Every structure is written in structure tokens, then in C-alpha cells.
Amino acid sequence: MKDFFNFKQFITPIIIQILFWIFVVFSVIAGLFMMGTAGVIPGLLTIIFGPIFIRVYFEVIILFFKIYERLASLDDKTPNNNPQ
DSSP, X not given: OXXXXXXXXXXXXXXXXXXXXXXXXXXXXXXXXXXXXXXXXXXXXXXXXXXXXXHHHHHHHHHHHHXXXXXXXXXXXXXXXXXX
């Protein structure tokens, strides 16, 4: 719990995963709606490529958190070089 309040544990990656699935569901619903209004091809393209683009977008966001975790682990392994 201490890590949570000191912002050493992030909740954003969990929220991003939840948002990913919500956006995937909306993408499929939008694709189905487009099949009825704009045509079958645009609807199918939305159903197929919508989740892929959403996945790539959220992976880029999560990448920042992964970079931070790796840098923090390297910082923990590096001895303190401050002369006193």
C-alpha cells in the first residue's frame, strides 16, 4: 500500500487495459452500424482494423510505463555515486 501512495505502483496500466476492451467493443459496434448504413466493406474494415489501431495506440502509452519501470530497476541496481 505504501508503494501505491508514493506513486511507485501505477494504476494507469490497469485502466488502460480496461479502456482497450471498451474501445474494442465500441469499434465492433461501430463497424456493425456502418455495415447497415455506409456499406459492408467500411464496416468490415472498421471491425478488423479498428481494434488493431486501438491496440497499437494503447501499447505506445503502456510503453512509457515499461520504460519507467526498466529505468527504475536500473536505478535501484546502480550504486549511489554522490560523494559526501
